[in-house]
Amino acid sequence: MKKNSLQRQIILEELQKEKNHPSALEIYERVRQRLPRISLGTVYRNLEHLAASGFIRKLETVGGQRRFDGDLNEHYHVRCLYCGKVEDAHLPILSRLNHTFGKLSDYTIMGHRLEFLGICPECRDAGKFEN
Numbered sequence: 001m002k003k004n005s006l007q008r009q010i011i012l013e014e015l016q017k018e019k020n021h022p023s024a025l026e027i028y029e030r031v032r033q034r035l036p037r038i039s040l041g042t043v044y045r046n047l048e049h050l051a052a053s054g055f056i057r058k059l060e061t062v063g064g065q066r067r068f069d070g071d072l073n074e075h076y077h078v079r080c081l082y083c084g085k086v087e088d089a090h091l092p093i094l095s096r097l098n099h100t101f102g103k104l105s106d107y108t109i110m111g112h113r114l115e116f117l118g119i120c121p122e123c124r125d126a127g128k129f130e131n
């Protein structure tokens, strides 16, 4: 296997092991244990390439760090407003939403994204957030 495709393969494997939607830096820390000489820039470039090719998803979070998801199944996310972590939100896909909005819009709706915002149990229990 060529060096470049081996790097990409390992980056993909490490991302798919993670359920917590790591940032590029977090993926870099893991990949570096297998490829000690890899650079952060190389990891970034490969992540962008994998996302553009549809092998992984790039999570666009408002004002937050860019995060990556190795799970390509359609699903929603919940983000902690305090620590910024992103987890999967286990909610059935609201497929009627596309239809409903399609009727209100001139667009042909292909899908939607939904991100819940909240305070995670760890931050809440640590008293970092008071109601």
Ligand SMILES: [Zn+2]
Pocket: 080, 081, 082, 083, 084, 085, 119, 120, 121, 122, 123, 124
């Ligand atoms: Zn939190």
Ligand SMILES: [Zn+2]
Pocket: 021, 069, 071, 075, 076, 077, 087, 088
């Ligand atoms: Zn996810």
